Amino acid sequence: MIQKNKMRVVGQRFPKIDGIDKVTGVAQFGADVKIPGTLYAKVLRSPVAHANIVKIDTSRAEAFPGVKAVITGEDFAYPLNESGNAPSALENQSREKILARTKVLFQGHPVAVVAATSAMIAEEALKLIDVEYDQLPHVLDIATTMSADAPLLHPDLRTKYKGDVEHVASNIAEHQEFIRGDAEEALKNAHVVVERTFDTGTVHQGYIEPDSEAAWVRHDGSVTVWANTQGTHLQRRELAHVLSIPIKMINVIPTEVGGAFGGKESVRVVALCAALSRKTRFPVRLSLGREEIIRAGWPSTSIKCSMKVGADEQGNIVGVESWIAFNSGAYPGAPIQSAVRRVFSHYRVENMKVDAFDVITNRPPNSAYRAPGATPVAFAMESIIDELADKLGMDPLEFRYKNVSRDGDLMPDGNTLPTINLDRVLDEVRQHACWTTPLDGPNQGRGIALGMWTMPGGTISCQVNVNYDGTLNLVLGTVDLSTTRATLAQIAAEECDLDFDEINVVIGDTDTVAYTDATAGDRVTYVASKAVITACQDLILNMKKRVAQQFSASIEDVKYEMKNFTINEAPEKSMTWFDLALKSAMPHSGEGGGALTGFASASELMHDEAIAPNGSAHVADVEVDPETGKVQILRYTVFQDVGRAINPAGVEGQMQGGAVQGIGWALSEEIQYDDDGKVENASLLDYRIPTILDVPSIDTVVLEYPSPDHPYGIRGVGQVPIAPPAATIGNAIFRATGARLYQLPMKPERVRLAIAALMQSDDPQPN
């Protein structure tokens, strides 16, 4: 693919287009949707982790003044799905995940929802709903739930194994195996082997805006949804499933999204709004509180993992064996593929065996969280790599450099890495001040760890419409979670030789914009930019046709440059972009030959090659207070191959934001469940997201090794920065204290205990 060289607008730092709207309160988030007549919803949640629902009596609540409707799981029990068939077990499950029917599966599981004329009335009415539970034994942790005698959450759940289904009922939803060569044999013959087990906490995506959505079902059953979502079309599709509504009856209008990070992909609260609106014909809005989303939201999975890596005398990794179980909460959905194919691609390994499990417990169902699953698994992998380097007496950077995957190496799923550049990233680290400057105090240590990502396939559609003043409406199907308005405006400006502020970015709804996948997994800039480029080229071709027609010339003779079309570069045969634009929109005349537009739907299919993989290395210096176990990060540097930084400010923001979230996961964030499955820290005081005092300014080193499969060389930038921090900091703690931690978060008490344990052991001292 030809790489563009011009780059007049691309590569410049433009501000977020929605930035001022967001800081001045003008942007419309979920809770800003205020349609007259709106009813407010509140959710009654299960107080127990596992129980059969014997009876729900909503009559007292329904009689409460101001209450307009109450729904329970029965309102989701449609005999037919939207295609007119009986719903599948999976479809029923996706409904019961949103609103319990016969069983509750976690503390906080919604059992009834009230819509009333005010939120306070709805809240009061919840107390009038009588639910009788028949409590069942519950299970919260991976080890117990995988045992043969565990209480079964979904009695009809059978493990999927290599696509087949096993016949024994269990809490294991899926078992995936990734095998290459003979890992057992290789490890037996290895010169050194390190084997460790790891345990990580469940964390919340920590988005600023708790979920808040609204829906309005009209008399004819048509539904308008104001969705606080990463993907309007996905939301539409899932809502159609859950509520058995023909898809053409649903229009999903995206609100601004105050952070999502994977937590706002699937249909969630809006299904409850729509069901209540269907009963009342009023618009219904449900705005969750912070406590609700921490207590019963859709956090990350936690993992239990054993990992065994061996190397030969020369320091070549010869084999990897790993067993990973993801605690997905009450419904299946572990990011097995997502995590394994990325983390086990860091290093060239001939012999590999990974067993990964999607495991069900009586905790809130998980959903994606930025680079889903990669952070905890990379914590395991990159901690072991450091230990292995130490055992071999090798520098942790040089050991990595020797072993990292190179272009053409394989991923665990057998796909090829066309380019990876982890070696070039390490070359940059090796000579950077963050690596070469000596530490300057006691109890300090420096850690390094790697990460990599490659985005999933997907489809993104866009349209460009020329306004009569020559400005361009860029209509996108993807919501903007990460400066993508500015980024894609830059690409449109670049392609059309227009200025940045001549592009008007519009995020369309599902009624008007063609199918587009969710904003997730680093998909957007890569795929959407391809759509924008094609649509702009389509547009310019259309404009050239008009010019050719005008001068009775051949289209091949029309040149376009800097807002001017010329025929064979003859100045007397030229038309400006503006002239064409003006003509195309002459009222009533039809003179211009019709509106000037371009359209494209880019679709990226995962083939034998990974798409635009991007490698990263993080380096952190920490100082550990040996008495309290408190870890202070002194310096933190993110190196990342971004392919091409369309908007460097946006790219750096992604690198910094991801690193901070990874630091939270590493040091302080964890949803704590008591023995009954109740969340003990459902507030931002107790659930510790890093504050400005906890993180230093994150340095970024933006490396641009263009991806050959994209005309601009773009690679994803948003996912990978969350993957390395936990391992980076764990490795730094070890260098500072000699104590290595195998659990996340590495909170002070754990660090202190690890240091204390060291005094009684003969583990190696820090170097």
Add this chain to the structure above:
Amino acid sequence: MIQKNKMRVVGQRFPKIDGIDKVTGVAQFGADVKIPGTLYAKVLRSPVAHANIVKIDTSRAEAFPGVKAVITGEDFAYPLNESGNAPSALENQSREKILARTKVLFQGHPVAVVAATSAMIAEEALKLIDVEYDQLPHVLDIATTMSADAPLLHPDLRTKYKGDVEHVASNIAEHQEFIRGDAEEALKNAHVVVERTFDTGTVHQGYIEPDSEAAWVRHDGSVTVWANTQGTHLQRRELAHVLSIPIKMINVIPTEVGGAFGGKESVRVVALCAALSRKTRFPVRLSLGREEIIRAGWPSTSIKCSMKVGADEQGNIVGVESWIAFNSGAYPGAPIQSAVRRVFSHYRVENMKVDAFDVITNRPPNSAYRAPGATPVAFAMESIIDELADKLGMDPLEFRYKNVSRDGDLMPDGNTLPTINLDRVLDEVRQHACWTTPLDGPNQGRGIALGMWTMPGGTISCQVNVNYDGTLNLVLGTVDLSTTRATLAQIAAEECDLDFDEINVVIGDTDTVAYTDATAGDRVTYVASKAVITACQDLILNMKKRVAQQFSASIEDVKYEMKNFTINEAPEKSMTWFDLALKSAMPHSGEGGGALTGFASASELMHDEAIAPNGSAHVADVEVDPETGKVQILRYTVFQDVGRAINPAGVEGQMQGGAVQGIGWALSEEIQYDDDGKVENASLLDYRIPTILDVPSIDTVVLEYPSPDHPYGIRGVGQVPIAPPAATIGNAIFRATGARLYQLPMKPERVRLAIAALMQSDDPQPN
């Protein structure tokens, strides 16, 4: 152009898609736009017809509790227009038409607008605005305003004459001449000549929904408009002009429109809302009342007209001379072209001279009203034709039959009528019961008159997006004023071999839909259907490409029929429409190759040939009460060449609705101005729109003579039915009473006076 023959969905009677929404109150009209925080606006209007504004003091109003802003003309006095240039005189005029600055030009001219937290507060605050007027002599009627010593309304206004501008200041904005042959000579030598002068009243479009719009200007100057409009893109363009806003900052969202008929084309109240919102940053809505829109709205022009038509002994029309002045109210805008080119195309005339004038008076500015200008001018033409037939002793139908324009004849502007079919329409009348059945009582008469229309050019864009369930989103830029949702859904269903209810019609806003002209002048069904047809063909081609790719076949071998694609008709190589649809929207997979869409922007340019002209004849039987002059319509039949009736129910509705509006204009509707220019009948009690008691059931004879310039043979249907009623009824009154009226409306007192005058004259008796 190839005419389609299949017609599986086209030609069926489908209900209005928006019908149930509209009768159940679900449809969102202008006054249903209720954004939280909205301010309500009220307009202070001039109590005098012509004055200089000496001073406006808004300070007391601004201090009134609840008032958030007051605007006057000064708020529209932008030094630069949206392109950064000083505004032209015309631009300033279009601003002052909406809100007076230095002068008021009609009673009701807005001089200030208040936005307050409630409509009642805004209304009260109007009383606190002190305006000092320096009254000027005013002029209301055509004769006075055209005289040399008339008070000048716009002192810098110079008559445009044949494109040039004359140097004398006057109240004549424009003078157009249509000359063919030598009319003077022909009339001198004619066997019979009739010359009459006519006078018609100003009527209101009488839409059910008074104008109601809202606008919200955000901190960054971007504007969202909820427009009660016929044309979103026109509204956007004009608003950009009026308020000096870059067009890309404006998004116009169409509301449903409760009737428009030409009255809701140009930007009107929304500019006031936007100016108030710009001051307050709150959304502002302005809902006018019925009295306001009758008193100071934008009604039809009235005309003064002399017409002279001569024929030879054989009954051939040999010459026409006419002088027509349109009273446009306070600002130029007479529908000269619109009326003259249609009405003077009824008959083949070798010698013609028409002088038409756009004349300014101190009455509210006019705007378009259904078949603009055709009704009063056709009243003149078709009344004279009847008189001429009588003078020649010929049957009024046969005289018309002999003289109507045939295919290839010329319009007054020199354009050719490719097909016209007025003779075929008369053939149908001649043998129809409405013409052959004898009248059965005293004081009864039967009248006939013709009409014709040909639509203006224009541009309409549309997009079709396939949903994953195979249904189709048809995204249109045109608002639906006349069953066009159903009509265009039928065409999409026809083209895609889908069912009617598989089409989901979406009316887009200016942010998302490419340039589209206003819904006006019979443009929509003709032009939009061409866009829909092309977009659907584009879509099917895209789908065929996918299928060809799938089976490694050539695209030429792919056949599509009844929701199934096959390769060389091999059943094993086939894919259903549904399969393709499903694949195109597989979440995250990118498997389907991208969204399935089609796009088209149809643009119809007025060439040397009129576009799809459509002829019509109306026949009415009336009974006149000679004592009161009251005219009762006994029977009314509309014959109309519609080319192809896509949705016969919609077509008949247009024919009936237009006829009823024409009957109102004929018999009862007229805005009455007193000598000071004040409207005397600004309510629906006093301004008499026909009720169910005034009109019989209108019979329709739908004639389908396909237009050769359209793939389905479509012709316009909405404009022409309003043109013939006044003449038809005038001719019937004459047949019933012997009295001929030359004034509209032919209200009882006028009819009674005409009958009384007859007693003293020697005019011919009725036959």
